[in-house]
Amino acid sequence: MSELLRETASQTAGPYVHIGLAPRAAGFDIFENNFGNVLTGARTEGERIAIEGIVTDGSGAPVRDVLLEIWQANAQGRYDHPGDRQPGKSVDPSFRGWGRACSDFETGLYRFETIKPGSVIGRNGRPMAPHINFWIVARGINVGLNTRMYFDDEAAANAADPVIRLIELEARRDTLIARREQRGSQVVYRFDIRLQGDRETVFFDI
Numbered sequence: 418m419s420e421l422l423r424e425t426a427s428q429t430a431g432p433y434v435h436i437g438l439a440p441r442a443a444g445f446d447i448f449e450n451n452f453g454n455v456l457t458g459a460r461t462e463g464e465r466i467a468i469e470g471i472v473t474d475g476s477g478a479p480v481r482d483v484l485l486e487i488w489q490a491n492a493q494g495r496y497d498h499p500g501d502r503q504p505g506k507s508v509d510p511s512f513r514g515w516g517r518a519c520s521d522f523e524t525g526l527y528r529f530e531t532i533k534p535g536s537v538i539g540r541n542g543r544p545m546a547p548h549i550n551f552w553i554v555a556r557g558i559n560v561g562l563n564t565r566m567y568f569d570d571e572a573a574a575n576a577a578d579p580v581i582r583l584i585e586l587e588a589r590r591d592t593l594i595a596r597r598e599q600r601g602s603q604v605v606y607r608f609d610i611r612l613q614g615d616r617e618t619v620f621f622d623i
Contacts, residue, residue, distance in 0.1 A: 463492025463532035475613030479525025494535030
């Protein structure tokens with residue numbers, strides 16, 4: 418009878434996340450093309466915006482080693498993906514539609530520079546409110562977390578959004594709404610993400 422093998426010790430996600438996915442943030446310049454937090458080009462259509470926020474843990478402390486990815490539709494509400502077959506909407510060749518950012522190791526603040534997306538036609542022909550999809554990973558998060566960010570100046574569209582309407586408690590829906598701020602000529606949407614505890618952000622199993 419063969420000897421039973423002992424279970425290998427487990428370990429949560431650690432700094433290798435940055436070394437492998439965002440090496441420049443960890444002090445390594447090893448990629449010819451670094452995936453960054455700026456999704457726009459000089460000719461990108463749509464309203465230019467920035468997204469900023471802090472990811473906090475259950476005690477309310479900033480998570481300073483978090484890595485976030487976003488993907489979104491362009492200003493017409495079209496994804497740059499062959500699976501998006503919405504009629505009458507075209508791909509914007511100057512818009513990447515996907516970005517990656519790390520939180521600042523000192524402050525915990527993350528930032529993306531992008532455009533405000535248009536409404537996407539979802540299942541059964543139902544329009545979805547303008548939104549941005551988030552994927553979050555950090556030390557202590559073994560499986561990436563998925564959520565969405567909606568815009569507080571799209572109240573009517575948010576109220577009819579089929580995904581938001583799946584969330585039974587209105588107070589929980591509010592955790593997905595980013596707040597618009599005007600800083601001089603720049604529009605910034607503030608979107609803080611809470612991993613646990615009071616006002617925990619709604620995450621989706623996808």
